[in-house]
Amino acid sequence: MFDINAFSLKGKVALVTGGSYGIGYAIAQALHGAGATVVFNDINQELVDRGLAAYKKDGIPTHGYVCDVTDEDAVQALVQQIEKDVGVIDILVNNAGIIKRIPMHEMSAADFRKVIDVDLNAPFICAKAVIPGMIKKGAGKIINICSMMSELGRETVSAYAAAKGGLKMLTRNICSEYGEHNIQCNGIGPGYIETQQTAPLRERQADGSRHPFDQFIIAKTPAARWGTTQDLMGPAVFLASEASNFVNGHILYVDGGILAYIGKQPQ
Numbered sequence: 001m002f003d004i005n006a007f008s009l010k011g012k013v014a015l016v017t018g019g020s021y022g023i024g025y026a027i028a029q030a031l032h033g034a035g036a037t038v039v040f041n042d043i044n045q046e047l048v049d050r051g052l053a054a055y056k057k058d059g060i061p062t063h064g065y066v067c068d069v070t071d072e073d074a075v076q077a078l079v080q081q082i083e084k085d086v087g088v089i090d091i092l093v094n095n096a097g098i099i100k101r102i103p104m105h106e107m108s109a110a111d112f113r114k115v116i117d118v119d120l121n122a123p124f125i126c127a128k129a130v131i132p133g134m135i136k137k138g139a140g141k142i143i144n145i146c147s148m149m150s151e152l153g154r155e156t157v158s159a160y161a162a163a164k165g166g167l168k169m170l171t172r173n174i175c176s177e178y179g180e181h182n183i184q185c186n187g188i189g190p191g192y193i194e195t196q197q198t199a200p201l202r203e204r205q206a207d208g209s210r211h212p213f214d215q216f217i218i219a220k221t222p223a224a225r226w227g228t229t230q231d232l233m234g235p236a237v238f239l240a241s242e243a244s245n246f247v248n249g250h251i252l253y254v255d256g257g258i259l260a261y262i263g264k265q266p267q
C-alpha cells in the first residue's frame with residue numbers, strides 16, 4: 001500500500017545554495033511546502049537580505065547566510081552554523097551557479113576556471129561538508145542542479161557545459177561512494193527556464209519580435225514553451241523525499257521534452 005507521506009519532508013533540514021531567487025528560491029518554497037525547515041545562502045548580504053524579504057513575504061521561516069560556495073573554509077563554517085541554528089542538514093540542493101557566454105577561443109582561462117569553480121568545484125565542496133553529518137544520521141539527500149548542458153553543447157557555453165557535464169558524473173560518483181550510507185545523490189536537469197540567468201536569451205528585439213534563441217527554444221521544446229521555476233518544484237520534492245530512496249545517481253531532466261525531440265521544422 002503506498003503512503004503519500006513518503007513525499008513528506010517534515011522534520012528535515014534543507015540547505016539550498018544560492019537560494020535568494022530564481023530556481024533555488026522556487027525549490028526552497030517547494031521543500032518548505034513539503035514540511036522541511038529550509039535555510040539558504042547567497043554570495044553577498046544584499047542578496048541574502050533580498051532572499052530573506054522574499055521568504056518572509058511567502059511566510060517561510062528561514063535562516064539566510066552569506067557564504068561563497070567556492071570557499072571551502074566558509075562552507076565548512078556555514079554547515080557548522082546551520083547545525084547550531086537548526087540542526088544537521090538532511091537535504092543539500094547544490095543550486096548556486098553562474099554562466100559566462102563567450103566563444104571559447106575568446107574566453108580567458110580565468111573566466112573558464114571561474115565557471116568551473118562555482119558550477120563544479122563548489123558542489124563538491126558543499127557535498128563534502130554535509131556528508132559526514134548524513135553518514136552519522138544514516139540518511140541524506142543531495143540534489144545537484146545540472147543542465148541540458150550536462151548532455152549537450154552549444155556555442156559560447158564551453159565552461160558551463162564542461163562544469164555541468166562534470167556535475168553529472170560527480171552526482172554518479174557520490175551515489176557510488178555513499179549509497180551504502182543511505183545517501184542518495186541525484187541531479188535535476190532543468191531545460192530552458194525563465195529566470196534572470198536566461199533573460200538575455202529571451203529579450204525582445206528592437207522590432208518587438210522574439211529573440212532568435214527564444215524562437216529556437218520554442219521550436220526545440222515539445223511543450224512549445226520555456227519552463228518556469230514552478231515546473232521544478234515537484235521533481236525537487238520527489239528527489240528530496242523518502243519516495244526516491246531507491247533512486248540514486250539519476251539525472252531527472254525537467255525539460256519539457258527537449259532532450260527527446262529533434263525539433264520542429266522552421267516555418
Ligand code: NAP
Pocket residue numbers: 017018019020021022023024041042043047067068069070094095096097098118145146147148189190191192193194195196197198
Ligand atoms: P541565477 O538566477 O543566476 O541564480 C543563481 C544564484 O546562485 C544567484 O543567487 C547567484 O548569485 C548565486 N551564486 C552565484 N555564485 C555564487 C557563489 N559563488 N556562492 C554563492 N551563491 C552564488 O540562476 P538560475 O537560473 O536560478 O539557476 C540556478 C541553477 O540552475 C544554476 O546552477 C544554473 O546553472 C542552473 N540551471 C539554470 C537553468 C535556467 O534555464 N535558468 C537551466 C538549467 C540549469 P548572483 O546573483 O550574485 O549571481
Ligand code: GCO
Pocket residue numbers: 099101146147148149154157160189190191192193197198201
Ligand atoms: C544557455 C542557457 C542554458 C540554461 C540551462 C539549460 O546559455 O544555453 O543559459 O545553459 O541555463 O543550463 O539547461
